Amino acid sequence: xxxxxxxxxxxxxxxxxFKATCMDSDENGEHxxxxxxxxxxxxxxxxxxxxxxxxxxxxxxxxxxKKRCKLVLIKEFRIPIRDFEIGFPAGLIxxxxxxxxxxxxxxxxxxxxxxxxVIRASKPIYSSAGMTDExxxxxxxxxxxxxxxxxxxxxxxxxxxxxxxxxxxxxYSNAKxxxxxxxxxxxxxxxxxxx
Amino acid sequence: xxxxxxxxxxxxxxxxxFKATCMDSDENGEHxxxxxxxxxxxxxxxxxxxxxxxxxxxxxxxxxxKKRCKLVLIKEFRIPIRDFEIGFPAGLIxxxxxxxxxxxxxxxxxxxxxxxxVIRASKPIYSSAGMTDExxxxxxxxxxxxxxxxxxxxxxxxxxxxxxxxxxxxxYSNAKxxxxxxxxxxxxxxxxxxx
Numbered sequence: 001x002x003x004x005x006x007x008x009x010x011x012x013x014x015x016x017x018f019k020a021t022c023m024d025s026d027e028n029g030e031h032x033x034x035x036x037x038x039x040x041x042x043x044x045x046x047x048x049x050x051x052x053x054x055x056x057x058x059x060x061x062x063x064x065x066k067k068r069c070k071l072v073l074i075k076e077f078r079i080p081i082r083d084f085e086i087g088f089p090a091g092l093i094x095x096x097x098x099x100x101x102x103x104x105x106x107x108x109x110x111x112x113x114x115x116x117x118v119i120r121a122s123k124p125i126y127s128s129a130g131m132t133d134e135x136x137x138x139x140x141x142x143x144x145x146x147x148x149x150x151x152x153x154x155x156x157x158x159x160x161x162x163x164x165x166x167x168x169x170x171x172y173s174n175a176k177x178x179x180x181x182x183x184x185x186x187x188x189x190x191x192x193x194x195x
Numbered sequence: 196x197x198x199x200x201x202x203x204x205x206x207x208x209x210x211x212x213f214k215a216t217c218m219d220s221d222e223n224g225e226h227x228x229x230x231x232x233x234x235x236x237x238x239x240x241x242x243x244x245x246x247x248x249x250x251x252x253x254x255x256x257x258x259x260x261k262k263r264c265k266l267v268l269i270k271e272f273r274i275p276i277r278d279f280e281i282g283f284p285a286g287l288i289x290x291x292x293x294x295x296x297x298x299x300x301x302x303x304x305x306x307x308x309x310x311x312x313v314i315r316a317s318k319p320i321y322s323s324a325g326m327t328d329e330x331x332x333x334x335x336x337x338x339x340x341x342x343x344x345x346x347x348x349x350x351x352x353x354x355x356x357x358x359x360x361x362x363x364x365x366x367y368s369n370a371k372x373x374x375x376x377x378x379x380x381x382x383x384x385x386x387x388x389x390x
Contacts, residue, residue: 001272001351010205010212012232015326017205017212020274037207038275039234041326049278049371077196078324079215080233083244085324122381125374128322128329129273129280131210131236136374138381156196176244179320179331180374186317186333187382 006045015041039132053124056102057180058089059140062113062161070161074110087178103139111159112148115141201240210236234327248319251297252375253284254335257308257356265356269305272351282373298334306354307343310336
């Protein structure tokens with residue numbers, strides 16, 4: 001399978017559909033062309049695969065003055081699902097920023113907390129590669145400070161610290177979760193440790 | 196914030212853009228309307244939030260006759276990222292199926308393996324709720340049998356079993372990963388256990 005051509009078929013400012021025409025072979029080994037439509041935030045898409053992430057997702061472990069660890073989560077109204085969603089702080093990578101820099105900036109903007117250590121970061125990983133090229137870098141950080149929302153942005157986001165017991169309660173509540181966030185909470189809950 | 200109206204603005208068969216018009220309030224408390232465009236696999240979208248998942252993602256722990264456990268991963272060419280991606284077996288939920296039924300059917304179709312136990316399943320969780328309403332159910336299963344690809348479908352997918360040592364090598368390779376898959380491998384690697 002080879003992607004032969006990609007063209008933008010809508011003209012929206014922030015998200016568009018793209019049509020990829022691919023050369024494949026049928027069961028007799030004959031070449032056939034087929035189209036695949038997907039969504040992207042990109043302005044244009046090259047044929048060559050790239051390794052640039054759209055956004056970072058921050059997994060913030062907060063330590064207080066007694067070294068007690070809590071997980072930082074945000075709650076945000078998400079228009080596509082017409083409901084509030086629990087997830088991690090996140091944000092689009094600005095031009096020229098490293099993922100660690102985006103994580104530090106966005107964590108402060110969304111929660112008022114300060115990154116004290118970057119624990120590890122993923123490479124770009126794909127949110128749902130059958131329907132979009134969206135990729136994110138997961139940045140695991142330690143942070144400190146007091147929650148203070150909406151610092152320098154008008155985003156309507158509420159942030160909260162969760163102990164293991166509070167995470168357990170949240171996990172079994174009827175809250176809606178972002179997939180990446182649920183999987184990490186699930187791995188914490190099912191092992192009984194915060195980290 | 197309240198979603199006032201949603202309408203489909205493209206006419207593609209499998210994925211479309213939708214425009215949601217929302218009523219929000221500005222800093223003076225005045226009502227303002229704004230539009231938000233997102234992608235969806237759905238034919239139509241109601242204003243009321245729903246709880247129906249589009250797809251399942253299967254996290255399959257394979258046990259051999261000596262009770263050794265390996266993780267089952269698939270490798271698939273993904274047109275939107277113009278490259279191969281490592282991920283979990285997955286598939287769209289057919290009408291009338293439970294997520295556990297979809298998981299059992301899709302695991303067999305994609306790998307030839309048989310589910311012996313459903314360990315746990317998430318509720319619907321959201322792949323990237325800023326840009327799409329796509330939701331998935333994560334189904335953790337135990338399975339057995341021999342890998343045998345493409346059973347009853349023409350999907351070009353290769354499946355492989357990974358021991359902890361093999362996962363470690365894969366994690367540090369330059370392979371591209373689906374986000375949900377990477378997070379689970381990361382949680383395994385960083386705790387040194389398969390489960």
